[in-house]
Amino acid sequence: MARLGRPGLTSDQKAELWRRWHEGEGYSDIGRAIGKFPASVFGVLRLFGGYEPAARHRSDRHLTLPEREEISRGLSGGYSIRDIAKWLNRSPSTISREIARNGGPQCYRATIADDKAWDRASRPKLCRLAQNADLRRIISAKLSQDWPPEQIAGWLKRRFPGDEVMRVSHETIYKSLFVQSRGVLKKELQKHLRTKRPFRQSKQHNNRGARRGQIVIPPFLISNLNRV
Numbered sequence: 263m264a265r266l267g268r269p270g271l272t273s274d275q276k277a278e279l280w281r282r283w284h285e286g287e288g289y290s291d292i293g294r295a296i297g298k299f300p301a302s303v304f305g306v307l308r309l310f311g312g313y314e315p316a317a318r319h320r321s322d323r324h325l326t327l328p329e330r331e332e333i334s335r336g337l338s339g340g341y342s343i344r345d346i347a348k349w350l351n352r353s354p355s356t357i358s359r360e361i362a363r364n365g366g367p368q369c370y371r372a373t374i375a376d377d378k379a380w381d382r383a384s385r386p387k388l389c390r391l392a393q394n395a396d397l398r399r400i401i402s403a404k405l406s407q408d409w410p411p412e413q414i415a416g417w418l419k420r421r422f423p424g425d426e427v428m429r430v431s432h433e434t435i436y437k438s439l440f441v442q443s444r445g446v447l448k449k450e451l452q453k454h455l456r457t458k459r460p461f462r463q464s465k466q467h468n469n470r471g472a473r474r475g476q477i478v479i480p481p482f483l484i485s486n487l488n489r490v
Contacts, residue, residue, distance in 0.1 A: 271298070271306065279306060280314040313437060324379065325352070325360060330372035333357060337367045390430055391438050397428055401435060411435035 271279065275296045282292045289300035289307075296303075325333075329350050336346040343361070347354040361367060364375040391398050397418075404414045411432035422428035 271296070271302075276306075279303060283307065283312075284314070311437060311439075324383075325356070325376075327372065327376045330360070330375050333360065334370055334372040337361070337370055390427075391434065394427060397430065400428075401430070405435075405439075411439075 275298070278296050279292055282295060287295075289303045292298075292303045293300045329352070332350060333346055336349070343357050344354050347357045350357070360375065361370050364370050364378065391401065400418075401414055404417070405411075409417075414435060415430065415432040418429045
């Protein structure tokens, strides 16, 4: 049974939601599988524009929480930055920047520093459309003229054959429209798409043959009716 309220989804529920979405299942089927209402499933899909967000992971180049705890212990023990860097096999400049951006030697706390680093890493990187006002203006004008993203991407290749900066894939255009957290293309431009959908559909999604609004009669009842 679906749960009331807005407790959010666990990592396992999110993984199951996206797996079933990629396989073409509808909101109701996904909701029953993960114990959520169809509206909750729709909300998650719309939030991400129908695109599964990439799994986050830490780069090996970045400091880990155990390393930050060693830094904190080293500072408490009065050791120098070079000593701490030697223990961790890191450059002194890396340790120095880490301490400076987190309040200095007297205020440094490992868990707080680690949380801040994780938050900084989650900030979305600017895509090409966000960095190129001319390209953004051209694409917005073409969308307003009811050009589909595939046609726009092909036209850009022909119009600017030797200029990579003025070229972009149709998927990037779709993502810029559907994933509104990017803040690149105005949401109003979605109405010019032929499908009129609020987000990208799964390639496996197909409503044909779906028995919506129909009462499904169990086989044993059908056999009893045939005997009457």
